Amino acid sequence: MECRYYQRLDDGKVECQLCPHHCHIAKGKTGICRSRRNQSGVLISEVYAKPCALAIDPIEKKPLYHFHPGTTCLSLACTGCNFRCLNCQNHDISQAAPADTDHYNLTPEAVVALCQKHHCPGIAYTYTEPLTYLEYITDCARLAHEARLWNILVTAGYVCQKPLLDLLPYLDAANIDLKSFSDAIYNRVSGGHLQPVLDTILAMRDAGVWIELTNLVIPDINDDMDMIRQMCRWLTNHHLADAPLHFSRFFPRYKLTDTPPTPLSTLRAAQRIAQEEGIRHVYLGNVYI
Secondary structure, three states, rough: EEEOOOOEOOHHEEEEHHHHOOOOEOOOEEOOOOOOEOOEEEEEOOOOOOOOEEEEEEEEHHHOOOOOOOOOOOOEOOOOOOOOOOOOOOOOHHOOOOHHOOOOOOOOOHHHHHHHOOOOEEEEEEEOOOOHHHHHHHHHHHHHHHHHOOOEEEEEOOOOOOHHHHHHHHEEEEEEOOOOOOHHHHHHHOOOOOOOHHHHHHHHHOOOEEEEEEEEOOOOOOOHHHHHHHHHHHHHOOOOOOOOOOEEEEEOOOOOOOOOOOOOOHHHHHHHHHOOOOOOOOOEEEEOO
16 A cells, blocks of 8 residues: 655655654665555555454553553554664564565454454554554544544654644554653664654643553663653653553563563662652553562
8 A cells, every 4th residue: 555654756765754764765675664665666555454463452451551441452563663672572573574474464444343343442553663554553543433442552652743643533542652761762772762752742642642651661771760750750741740651670572681670679769750750640560579
């Protein structure tokens, strides 16, 4: 399917305008996400209607603790991501090319029908980075709303404002992965920048989307308590004190296998700071005690 957010350039190249990378893509090549390809001067999505993962999950797994707790959602993912996180737990599908993964053939109409068949009240676009297949999400989400189903986005939030604003009318809830409060760490660990993620959070807030936030605390990378305090203060200063904040425990993954798990004492210290700064609902994730 032809993508909706791009511009044709000279020499057959295209500029993808979906996310802040603004990839300039030569004929036959893909952008950073690997799922958007320049096919003879036309940018196409190679994953439209081709999800690589489907599951029925409790909504708390997203994690969403304050949005219809106790319900389930149909979780859906397509291959690809516009980040390169060193700690990615789903790297087998997020850091792969679509041709290298198995997939289902599932139109937006079929997604809604599947959700209804399994009596799920909502659809969660999750596991990889759903914003890289935003056209598919938008088409699914529009039909889901017509069928009175919720739409849930689990995202790192790295997207340009125009595509995001086109999607927001169909979103009901989102968990946004706020990876740190340092642009340098974003660039080093994930290959992106902080400000576009903050812009996404504020746009969702202004659109009335229910927001919960996750901060994966990684030892010696983003566990500086002054930085965590700065992050929490930014949230409260921007009227997000009621947005639940999930501090999640890191376990060795992908390219950070030599990094130890996050000490529970670190998570508890982060929780105390968040509460001191006025965050009203603070949870610890990936903790089994």
